[in-house]
Amino acid sequence: xxxSKAVLLTRLFLKLDYRDKDKGxxxxxxxxxxxxxxxxxxxxxxxYRSYDLLSFMTLGFTLKLFFIGFAVLGDFPNLxxxxxxxxxxxxxxxxxxxxVFSKIISTFIYLLxxxxxxxxxQSVLVYIEDYNLFLVLxxxxxxxxxxxxxxxxxxxxxxxxxxxLAEKTFALLFLFQVSFVAIVMYLSSGQKxxxxxxxxxxxxxxxxxxxxxxxxxxxxLNFFFIGSGVVFVTALLNYFYLSKYYYKISSKLLELxxxxxxxxxxxxxxxxxxxxxxxxxxxxxxxxxxxLMKNMFLKSKTVKLRIIPFIFIPLIIIVIGIINNKPGALxxxxxxxxxxxxxxxxxxxxxxxxxxxxxxxxxxxxxxISDESLTDIRWIYNTLPIRNNKSSFNGAVKFIYLNFILPxxxxxxxxxxxxxxxxxxxxxxxxxFSAGNLFNLLLRKFDADYPFSVENTKLNSTGRVLEVFLTxxxxxLIFLMQIFIFKNVVYILISLIIIFGASFVINxxxxxxxxxxxxx
Numbered sequence: 001x002x003x004s005k006a007v008l009l010t011r012l013f014l015k016l017d018y019r020d021k022d023k024g025x026x027x028x029x030x031x032x033x034x035x036x037x038x039x040x041x042x043x044x045x046x047x048y049r050s051y052d053l054l055s056f057m058t059l060g061f062t063l064k065l066f067f068i069g070f071a072v073l074g075d076f077p078n079l080x081x082x083x084x085x086x087x088x089x090x091x092x093x094x095x096x097x098x099x100v101f102s103k104i105i106s107t108f109i110y111l112l113x114x115x116x117x118x119x120x121x122q123s124v125l126v127y128i129e130d131y132n133l134f135l136v137l138x139x140x141x142x143x144x145x146x147x148x149x150x151x152x153x154x155x156x157x158x159x160x161x162x163x164x165l166a167e168k169t170f171a172l173l174f175l176f177q178v179s180f181v182a183i184v185m186y187l188s189s190g191q192k193x194x195x196x197x198x199x200x201x202x203x204x205x206x207x208x209x210x211x212x213x214x215x216x217x218x219x220x221l222n223f224f225f226i227g228s229g230v231v232f233v234t235a236l237l238n239y240f241y242l243s244k245y246y247y248k249i250s251s252k253l254l255e256l257x258x259x260x261x262x263x264x265x266x267x268x269x270x271x272x273x274x275x276x277x278x279x280x281x282x283x284x285x286x287x288x289x290x291x292l293m294k295n296m297f298l299k300s301k302t303v304k305l306r307i308i309p310f311i312f313i314p315l316i317i318i319v320i321g322i323i324n325n326k327p328g329a330l331x332x333x334x335x336x337x338x339x340x341x342x343x344x345x346x347x348x349x350x351x352x353x354x355x356x357x358x359x360x361x362x363x364x365x366x367x368x369i370s371d372e373s374l375t376d377i378r379w380i381y382n383t384l385p386i387r388n389n390k391s392s393f394n395g396a397v398k399f400i401y402l403n404f405i406l407p408x409x410x411x412x413x414x415x416x417x418x419x420x421x422x423x424x425x426x427x428x429x430x431x432x433f434s435a436g437n438l439f440n441l442l443l444r445k446f447d448a449d450y451p452f453s454v455e456n457t458k459l460n461s462t463g464r465v466l467e468v469f470l471t472x473x474x475x476x477l478i479f480l481m482q483i484f485i486f487k488n489v490v491y492i493l494i495s496l497i498i499i500f501g502a503s504f505v506i507n508x509x510x511x512x513x514x515x516x517x518x519x520x
Contacts, residue, residue: 009102014109035469036067036114041121048125054215055200056129057139060122061146061211064115068150100242108151115147138218145231146214152234159242163249280398289395289451293367296452297399306366307400311408314355318415321349331420345486346424347479348432352412354475356429357436359408361471363400364440367451393444396451409433427492431485434499435478441506443470 040063047059119140127136200206210230217224242249281287296303321330332347413425485491 006098006101006105009098010105010109013102013106032114033117036117037120039067039469039472040118044122044125048129050198052197052199053126053129054219055198056125057122057215057218058200058206058209058211060118061143061215062209064118064143064147065150065211067118068111068115068147069154097243100239100246103246104155104239104242107155108148111151112144112147115144119143135218138224142214142217142224142227145217145227146211149210149214149227149231149234152231152238156234156238156241159238159245159249163245277402280402281395286395286398289393290399291395293396293399293451303366306369307363307404310359310362310366311404313359314352314408314412315415317351317355318412321351322419330416331424345427345489345492346420347482347486348420348425348428350476350479353432353479353482354472356412356432357439357475357478358468358471360400360405360436361440361467361474363404364397365467367396367400369452393451397440405433428482431482431492431496431499432478434496434503435481436474438499438503438506439474441503441510444510 043063044056044060047056047063051059122143123136123140126139127133201212206212213223213230214227217227277290281290297307318330330349330352332349409429413422413429416425481495485495
């Protein structure tokens with residue numbers, strides 16, 4: 001392998017990772033970095049108060065597993081197999097090993113940066129616990145080794161799935177994403193006893209997890225050698241495998257033909273769907289982009305992977321709550337104090353509220369980023385006589401609401417109705433959906449992008465993590481509002497009238513605003 005060429009390629013890929021045509025790369029990177037630091041700090045402080053040191057380290061690595069896994073699983077093709085640049089580089093005199101080495105190294109550097117950010121607050125808390133700098137250094141070292149292991153493992157498993165079962169890639173990636181989210185959420189939902197330092201290892205299953213090996217390696221040299229060996233073997237296996245099959249995997253991934261799909265409704269249901277859609281869409285622009293969103297979803301496996309896995313996040317939280325059967329996992333008992341105490345309502349748990357809002361927000365933000373495997377549609381926006389981007393975005397968002405959010409809400413209500421009063425459920429979801437929609441309207445006021453108009457770079461894709469932190473904040477805010485508002489039904493009615501009125505005013509203002517931004 002020619003290392004000078006490999007270094008040159010690595011520098012090129014890193015520049016491409018941080019590129020951004022709107023010249024806002026630095027600002028965006030600072031915002032994402034701050035979000036990682038803040039989230040890691042807040043969650044780690046909760047772990048630190050509730051668990052012993054070994055459990056804290058294990059849960060800290062589990063947290064890193066979620067966010068790094070979110071970046072890898074959410075945009076795997078763009079990490080190693082970006083279509084425009086793979087096609088260009090094939091004609092240049094670079095060997096396969098130089099290309100693979102540079103791709104892996106640049107990807108690791110890019111994602112390890114965020115792993116290091118998450119280690120900073122965790123390391124501070126480890127130092128506060130024991131005031132031992134050597135212990136902190138061992139913790140940081142094993143944290144970085146764990147990141148390398150997770151990255152190597154995910155890339156290796158994904159690459160194998162694509163190479164061996166190309167036609168089943170979508171189903172496998174979908175299953176992998178949903179399973180990953182379910183496992184991480186289950187691991188993070190352990191039973192805690194207030195006032196004492198808990199141990200995650202009370203659950204014997206934790207002893208067999210990879211993050212447990214690396215957390216124990218901080219204290220035990222034998223585990224350190226085991227962990228280091230696993231990282232070395234996994235990384236080496238990943239490198240040699242990609243060196244041999246990189247172009248085959250790339251071609252299979254980028255040339256997969258979409259299957260012809262039809263909505264196989266029975267005739268009465270199809271008529272009802274069409275009539276409801278016609279009522280739901282206000283003008284021809286909304287209808288056109290509703291159809292565009294429908295076609296993109298049916299034809300693009302990438303768009304499917306941006307949408308379908310997130311639908312399962314609130315369902316996973318609900319299933320975990322039912323299985324664990326912990327107090328407050330599904331419902332918080334009503335606050336029956338006050339003048340209208342007989343009309344007080346129960347409140348859904350913050351976990352359900354936050355993940356439901358997160359699901360909606362991530363689905364909406366996902367339609368902004370283009371799919372490089374399909375024909376570029378950004379030129380359309382410069383030729384069509386569209387007054388602003390709001391009607392186009394409305395059409396795409398209404399496709400999300402009608403085809404995913406509405407069925408998801410109905411399914412959640414059906415599942416929870418066996419445990420919770422139907423009236424409580426319906427009122428909770430009307431309030432949560434209405435408040436969440438108001439926040440989404442406020443965010444869209446500052447959004448100057450058309451559907452599928454944002455360039456699909458690693459920085460733009462990783463920026464979706466900001467949406468996770470933002471929706472957690474919005475979900476908590478809505479939950480806090482419910483604590484006070486759900487004390488009686490009068491407060492609920494007044495708040496819903498205010499929310500509906502504000503949404504109507506903001507929506508009309510946005511739709512009448514004359515602005516046609518430049519696509520990026």
